[in-house]
Amino acid sequence: MYNPFKKSYSESERRQFEFLAKVKFFERLRYSELVRLLPAIHKRKYLKNEVVFFRNDPSQALYILEKGRVHLSIDIKDSFETILRINSGEAFGENALLEGSKRIYTAIVDSEEASLWVIPNYAILEVFESNPKIQAKMITSLAEFYNHNNIRLFNSYQNSYGFFNLGQMFE
Numbered sequence: 001m002y003n004p005f006k007k008s009y010s011e012s013e014r015r016q017f018e019f020l021a022k023v024k025f026f027e028r029l030r031y032s033e034l035v036r037l038l039p040a041i042h043k044r045k046y047l048k049n050e051v052v053f054f055r056n057d058p059s060q061a062l063y064i065l066e067k068g069r070v071h072l073s074i075d076i077k078d079s080f081e082t083i084l085r086i087n088s089g090e091a092f093g094e095n096a097l098l099e100g101s102k103r104i105y106t107a108i109v110d111s112e113e114a115s116l117w118v119i120p121n122y123a124i125l126e127v128f129e130s131n132p133k134i135q136a137k138m139i140t141s142l143a144e145f146y147n148h149n150n151i152r153l154f155n156s157y158q159n160s161y162g163f164f165n166l167g168q169m170f171e
Contacts, residue, residue: 007032016041019117023064023091024145028137036131040123046114052093052107059096059103061118065089068114072105085110096121097142 009017009031017034020026026034043066046052052063055075063070065086072092073080083105086092095101096119128135 007035009035013038019066019089020064022089025062025091025094025097025138025141028141029134033131033134033137036127036134037119037123040127041117041119044116044118046109046116048109048112050109052109052116053103055103055106057103059093059098059101059121061093061120062091062096062124063093063107064091064117064119066115066117068109068111070107070114070116071110072107074105080106080108094142094145097124097138099125 013035014031016038017031020034020037021029026037046068052070053060065088067088070086070092071082072084072086073082075081084092086107092107093103095104099121124138128138
């Protein structure tokens, strides 16, 4: 049955919702919840080897890669080691969902050009403050993301036969 009071969305908004719904941190949100984030999203283009952010920078935004590639790396002594490559439709800078956090890796554009959706940390926190259900859904997704990363870390440790001191992680 047709509901004349139900909010309808433009084709552009629906395309944005469909894109966001594929991203881990937004997969639990309904369109009526995603619409609260749309005004804060802006798009930014980066060129090859451009740094999106450095390790230890304040976590000021969550990034979603629309087109291109980005690699995440950690600095070890005088060089960088790539820990993950981000492809289209994936998010990074996830600790921007947490208040007062710093970056734990460096993000560098790996393709000739990259198009990113940027959601500022302050906008995310404002949505969280005004809508605890959105916050709960997104933080649950973040917890699952971190749990999956912990499993991968422990598997990597086991497969490397204890090459590094995993106990340092818990100090």
